[in-house]
Amino acid sequence: MRISVIGTGYLGATHAACLAEMGFEVIGMDTDPAKVAALAEGRLPFHEPALPELLRKHVQSGRLRFTTSMAETAAFANVHFLAVGTPQASEDGTADVSQIDGALRALLAHVDQDALVIGKSTVPVGTARRLASMAKKLARPGTTVELAWNPEFLREGYAVKDTLAPDRLVFGTDSGTGLPILRNVYATALAAGTPLVETDFETAELVKVAANAFLATKISFINAFAEITEVAGGDITTLADAIGMDERIGRRFLNAGVGFGGGCLPKDIRALQARTRELGLGNTMDFLASVDALNLRRRDKVVELVELALTGSGARPQVAILGASFKPESDDVRDSPALDVAARLHERGFAVSVFDPIARHSAAQRRPELDYPETIEGAVAGADAVVLLTEWRQFRELVPGDLDALVRRRNIIDGRNVLDAAQWLDGGWNFWQLGRKPADGCAAVPAAAAGLDALAVRA
């Protein structure tokens, strides 16, 4: 079977390479010529473990090719995956589906054989049915173009593993059309026992956003308790361990810290609220506004802690931020809590240097106003405070002796709760974590976070 993947960003490039690994002949199509040129040479334009090897292998074998031409794409295959972006369109959170509409329209203009189009992007409920009728209307006379929806649940950093061995597959169709082809495409995973849910368009679309909304809620739930333990005392990690021992709750996604970011969870919970309002359901998803607000408040909290730690530290205190990507094993800085906090500290007059082992380039493109030393030593040299915001392994393994001789002042804020408090306090550092009352000697931040501006350092 020959398959196309339209949109070769994080999702599409992974999907295309994994389809080739499953044995199909694949063409990846994107409107971005630079991206296509890199991929066609077997170079991955972003960081994702195990994907460069897969890409190179299949570009070299000839099983995987890339193009900017929709005509070539339509002629090459009769099964087409849509994996274009669905970013946040406006302040109210509505999803921008113009890439998906545009891609389908462009494809239909060239399709002259019966075809199945399989949507993979994350979309507002109702999109698949709308696109199916658009396909019926715009298909050339004599050709039938059917639509199916097959949402994707991969995590960045584990994209290859999640694609080749997913937790489940969801096929959304209209009365089963397209199911035999979908089962064929995923034959390897299905034979290995991957659970399969075959359902209608709407359920398939909603499963995806429900999963992301649940994950976001789980993170903000534990971070809400972090706000309590910061004031009342208690240990948020022990609390998470204890509730997570209940199998109905589970320990995963209960890591308190600076919260969630990335290209998906934040925009997906906003789009779901906007779509729910469009459906006339008023406040059904209002709790997600609290999930979002609580998540963003964690970033405020880190800014506050830095200001507090450095009150009276002179004209332009120096802050070293460890981490720029939204999570480890990724160079994705879309809505990254780490980069957001770094930029806000810079705006408030701190001298900010950011070190990330992989995301240096993407961070510098997004936030060129910040400094990006090439080494961790370069970033922390002369720092008045060190702030850990992305839990890369090399940061998790830091011990006071690694930094003692480099910094100007021994202040460290662990925004991901991965360092051993006792070790840092014993080492003579002022140490703060989210979800823990500050130790004696490390000043507490007032519970009411009012007057942030009043606390701001004036350059």
Ligand SMILES: NC(=O)C1=CN([C@@H]2O[C@H](COP(=O)(O)OP(=O)(O)OC[C@H]3O[C@@H](n4cnc5c(N)ncnc54)[C@H](O)[C@@H]3O)[C@@H](O)[C@H]2O)C=CC1
């Ligand atoms: N990044 C991830 O881990 C996951 C993403 N998703 C969803 O997948 C979709 C894509 O996400 P990403 O890959 O992260 O976005 P991305 O922004 O990295 O990639 C989108 C790609 O589509 C291309 N594109 C835009 N318009 C096009 C058109 N008309 N024809 C061909 N190509 C076009 C862009 O040039 C870009 O390369 C989104 O809906 C996202 O929510 C779902 C699961 C995981």
Ligand SMILES: O=C(O)[C@H]1O[C@H](OP(=O)(O)OP(=O)(O)OC[C@H]2O[C@@H](n3ccc(=O)[nH]c3=O)[C@H](O)[C@@H]2O)[C@H](O)[C@@H](O)[C@@H]1O
């Ligand atoms: O729709 C998507 O694009 C994807 O979004 C998330 O995947 P991803 O964004 O790659 O990353 P996650 O591992 O979910 O982490 C998201 C954010 O939550 C944060 N997080 C995660 C777990 C936790 O316990 N605490 C926490 O703050 C991470 O640091 C990160 O900023 C989902 O996990 C995927 O299933 C989904 O396919």
